[in-house]
Amino acid sequence: MSPFLTPMHPSSMLLAVFLMCASPACGASAAWNPAGAGILAEWTWTGPQVFDLPGAQVRMHRFQAPVTPADAARRLTRAGNDRFSRLQFSGSVLTLSGVHEGRHWLAQLRPVGRGGAGTVGLLSSLEPAARQEAGFDPAQFAPPGARPILRASSRLAEGAGLLASYLCPGSYPRVAAAVRAALQARHWQPAAAVAGGFAHGGQEDPSRVVFTAAGEWAQPGGARLSVHFHPRADAVVLTFWHRSKEPA
Template sequence: MNPSIPPLRPPSMLMAVLLLCAGPACAAPAPWDPARAVALAEWSWAAPLAFDLPGARLQVRRFRAPMAPVDAARRLTRAAASRFDRLQFSGSVLSLSGVHEGRHWLAQLRPADDGGAGTVGLLSSLGPEERREAGFDPAQIAPPGARAVLRASSRMAGGTGLLASYLCPGPYPRVAAAVRRALQARHWRPVAAAAGSGEVAGSARAQAAPLAGEWARPDGGRLTVHLHPRADTVALTFWHRPKEAS
């Protein structure tokens, strides 16, 4: 993967693409790959990412383009033929979207130091027999009363990861305490505390470590935890990987 390409923010990209899913998908040939388009040959592309959603598969490719977002959007639209037919601006972010042969396409472009950068996403149908399931159940860690709002499996070299988000009722301190107890009961340790010699899940240092951030298990599993307090709920997101990538 090209290290110069900025990291993808999975929740925002997934939600943006899901908004395009307004109708049934149909069988279609192999999808178009923008990284192989001759007109985009000078663009820098990251390795593709794939997520399995309920009934659908999301494929994402990140890129950098040596031109401003508006010019990059024109080039991408021409290269993609009729795949993009809608244009929208949100601040400095330019979005293209469209439906082609039963597949939903979305591209987001933004300014970068050396031109433009962004993502191209493809949402297509996925049969039950094609779906990959992760060996991690986020419902065991989410506090009582939490409402699931997103669940997506990711296809990774080391196995199947999982992205899951919940809305948890109650104040932040109560939600955070419940999540921490559930993590520690299942042998997860905050990475900051795990770096110390002899630290255990219930130690004072582990208790004092921030809840949001990286957690690890003895079997090599890694878990990123994000919490965002709202008016009367807390948005809780898990990003689980079966083992840390080498």
């Protein structure tokens, strides 16, 4: 690993994330595209995925590399030209981070088979007028007492998507039951039911079929909603991922 990289503890990483969201970032020059770096030419890249936050934009590139995470981190550091200045080890996962020209960079690498895979992320500023909104309110599905902890619009070819998370007090069964009731009350159905024709006069009555709240939900018009639950000791983290329609 490059000698100028200094270790970064997990608590410092969490603090850095909050500082990233609060700090201004300059956007004078074009952002570096890691997928176009010659030293990374044999890597397989997807994306980028772009999310609009209040006052900021996150751009993420996912990759697979035919080298170990440690070697991949060395190559990213060289290709990044001082964009990555800190290194954190968390088990088998390596995290690089740094600030360059006012932009915040973060890369995570993990072992996959004989090589590695991971994500390179960029946080930069975004004027309010440039933010793309999804036109969807996930709060209508969150149970009473839920506290919003994340809201980001995703720029998709089919229009803006929305990623939103809530911290919901109570047990998983209670939170899941409330979310399922709210979805069904607003005419959302599990994607499997819509695909199977339940919503279009199929043989089975969807009202007689019991579905879990977690998973994919859909409307006949094509809108899709992914619902995820992450139970904690006395609460549940509830996450929605809404798209106006399923990508082709």
